[in-house]
Amino acid sequence: xxxxxxxxxxxxxxxxxxxxxxxxxxxxxxxxxxxxxxxxxxxxxxxxxxxxxxxxxxxxxxxxxxxxxxxxxxxxxxxxxxxxxxxxxxxxxxxxxxxxxxxxxxxxxxxxxxxxxxxxxxxxxxxxxxxxxxxxxxxxxxxxxxxxxxxxxxxxxxxxxxxxxxxxxxxxxxxxxxxxxxxxxxxxxxxxxxxxxxxxxxxxxxxxxxxxxxxxxxxxxxxxxxxxxxxxxxxxxxxxxxxxxxxxxxxxxxxxxxxxxxxxxxxxxxxxxxxxxxxxxxxxxxxxxxxxxxxxxxxxxxxxxxxxxxxxxxxxxxxxxxxxxxxxxxxxxxxxxxxxxxxxxxxxxxxxxxxxxxxxxxxxxxxxxxxxxxxxxxxxxxxxxxxxxxxxxxxxxxxxxxxxxxxxxxxxxxxxxxxxxxxxxxxxxxxxxxx
RNA sequence: GGAGAGAUGGCUGAGUCUGGCUGAAGGCGCUCGCCUGGAAAGCGAGUAGACGGGGCAAAACCUCGUCUCGUGGGUUCAAAUCCCACUCUCUCCGCCA
Numbered sequence: 264x265x266x267x268x269x270x271x272x273x274x275x276x277x278x279x280x281x282x283x284x285x286x287x288x289x290x291x292x293x294x295x296x297x298x299x300x301x302x303x304x305x306x307x308x309x310x311x312x313x314x315x316x317x318x319x320x321x322x323x324x325x326x327x328x329x330x331x332x333x334x335x336x337x338x339x340x341x342x343x344x345x346x347x348x349x350x351x352x353x354x355x356x357x358x359x360x361x362x363x364x365x366x367x368x369x370x371x372x373x374x375x376x377x378x379x380x381x382x383x384x385x386x387x388x389x390x391x392x393x394x395x396x397x398x399x400x401x402x403x404x405x406x407x408x409x410x411x412x413x414x415x416x417x418x419x420x421x422x423x424x425x426x427x428x429x430x431x432x433x434x435x436x437x438x439x440x441x442x443x444x445x446x447x448x449x450x451x452x453x454x455x456x457x458x459x460x461x462x463x464x465x466x467x468x469x470x471x472x473x474x475x476x477x478x479x480x481x482x483x484x485x486x487x488x489x490x491x492x493x494x495x496x497x498x499x500x501x502x503x504x505x506x507x508x509x510x511x512x513x514x515x516x517x518x519x520x521x522x523x524x525x526x527x528x529x530x531x532x533x534x535x536x537x538x539x540x541x542x543x544x545x546x547x548x549x550x551x552x553x554x555x556x557x558x559x560x561x562x563x564x565x566x567x568x569x570x571x572x573x574x575x576x577x578x579x580x581x582x583x584x585x586x587x588x589x590x591x592x593x594x595x596x597x598x599x600x601x602x603x604x605x606x607x608x609x610x611x612x613x614x615x616x617x618x619x620x621x622x623x624x625x626x627x628x629x630x631x632x633x634x635x636x637x638x639x640x641x642x643x644x645x646x647x648x649x650x651x652x653x654x655x656x657x658x659x660x661x662x663x664x665x666x667x668x669x670x671x672x673x674x675x676x677x678x679x680x681x682x683x684x685x686x687x688x689x690x691x692x693x694x695x696x697x698x
Numbered sequence: 699g700g701a702g703a704g705a706u707g708g709c710u711g712a713g714u715c716u717g718g719c720u721g722a723a724g725g726c727g728c729u730c731g732c733c734u735g736g737a738a739a740g741c742g743a744g745u746a747g748a749c750g751g752g753g754c755a756a757a758a759c760c761u762c763g764u765c766u767c768g769u770g771g772g773u774u775c776a777a778a779u780c781c782c783a784c785u786c787u788c789u790c791c792g793c794c795a
Contacts, residue, residue: 304750308764315764318776322718331775338775506708637758638747 264625265366267359271297277366283376283586286367293362300355307348314341364468365475368621370586371558371595377585383598384585389569390578392602397665401605402656403536406432408667409687412537423534424526424541426652431685435658435671436544438678439651440519443546443571447648451567453517453548458497460520461488466500469626471592471618478527481541490523494547495645499622502551506638507630513552513560517648520545537652538610544651550644551628554620557642558595561617565597568613568648575672577657578602580609594619599649601657612653615646 270277270293278290317334324330375384393399406412411432417425428436447453467473467489472480481490491497498518507514522545533539548567552560565581572579584596593616600609620640623629629638662670668686671679679691 301750304764308750311764314775318774319719321775326718326775335775342775 264363264621265369266624267297267363270294270363270366276369280369281367283370283374284367284589284591285378285587286591288365288367289362290366293359293366296355296359296362300352300359303348303352303355307345307352310341310345310348314338314345361474364473364625367591368594368619370589371617371619374589374595375583375585376587378587379585380588382585383582383588386581386583386597388578388580389573390576390602392578393604393661395604395663399604399660399663401536402603402659405659405663405667405669406537409669409685411435411685422541424539426537426540431679431682431689431691432655434679434691435655435675435685436651438675439654440544440546441678442574442675443648443651444517444519446571446574447517447546447548447567451515451517451570453515453567456494456498456501456516456518458491458494458501458518458520460491460497460523462491462496462500463487464489466496466503469503470496470499470622471625472496475591479525481523481525491520492524493522493545493645493647494518494520495549498547498549499628499643499645500626502628502641503626505628507551507628507641509553509630509632512630512641513550513556516549518547518549520547537656540652543653546648546651548615548646548648551630551641552644553630553632554639554642557617557619557644560642561595561597561615561644564644564646565599565615568599568615568646571649571654572599572601572612574674575654575658577654577661579612590616592616592618592621594621597646599647601653602661603657604660610653610657612657613647613649616644618643618645 265277270290274290274294281288281290317338321328321331321334321338375382377383400408403412403414409432411429413427413429414425417427420427444455448455461483464473464487467480472489472492480492482488483490497520498516501516502514521542523542524540526539526541529539537543548564550560550564569579569581579599579601582598582600584590584593584598589596596614596616598611599613599615601612602608603610619642622643623640628641628643630641631638658672659669662672664670664684666686668684671683671685676683680693682689682691
């Protein structure tokens, strides 16, 4: 959310930002309502001042005094008018709130102008794309051949865009999020959080999923609760409506969670495999920082996410999102894209964003820079560290061997009792060397 | 699910029965000052937020006003205080992984 005062004083800046991002919102309506609100406010406050003053005087003069009898009728009238104004004001406040919640964040000046993913800028790339002496299979075929991923039965149990894992596949999923959490908590200084997977509407509004993107979320019937689309939502809302002390910052959190997305509007896209599921696992990194540090913190956060892919030996590139692909809430965003050899493309596996004070203002997350100083909004950041399902896909595809087996990345082997390969029928239990 | 208790500032805690300069006593904490070689103790002063108007080029800040005692409504000239609904927390019982 943008500051209403800022919007009032810089409408042209806001208009340009919307245009750059390709977002639509009723800016003119907002400015009109704001003007109307301030006019109303002035009138009603004058009436309230009058009523307050007279009420005090009635109290002093005594409720049965001549003065009281005379003024009571008059004030009854005033109260009725106040009530009338207050109702109008409440309507317009609500209107302003909604309009404001639908204004996108301002893009950072360094964000390149562009319209879609074609205009994103590659910042750096890492790793060697594997060379195959055979035609590499897609991960869904590998998973099927190894009997570790079962899509048909997940479809029977639940529906499309779900998968279930067996044996080494399930172990791989679990090994990955354990590895990621271990890395970020042990090496990168994040505090582990295990959050609720259901959140209320206020939390969804705080991070920006609501009201604009309601159709992307699963809502639990007969409740106010939503399945989280990312751990970003519960973790960022940890400090909703709080004032943090300046010396507490920066705060780093790492959270594993399942993520649930309706994928409305993605019909027919990525229908096969693990790339686009209604439910997937992810380790999310969330930071609360001082405004002046947030751009540096975004760089560090991105590096922390990259480290996961580096240790897993997965080739990837870092893309700076152009204005048109930036999205609603971020001011600046990097995507990490992992190499998927079967399709011969890079696919997004992590998204690292600086939201500046956009979420903080929505969620009321502030900090006190120093003793006696006025509280101001923190900057929030988050990034996937990283999406687990897509990592499984990337490992299966990049590490596949001609005999159909898949080499387990070195750093994951401790989670596999030392087994170094997944092949059909392998059981990663203790004492099984995998030979 | 049944029964009961509660929600007040950064924290703690009065005020609610008996409505009226109470945005709210006291304590703790914090800030500044005095004291001290320095510190503790002691003493003095200060210490909520949001919104709108005015001062200011603007921020900080100053000033005036309005709102806020879980949330929303009602009664009243006037509500932390009375009435209703809801939310949340705690205790006991039941059920349950």
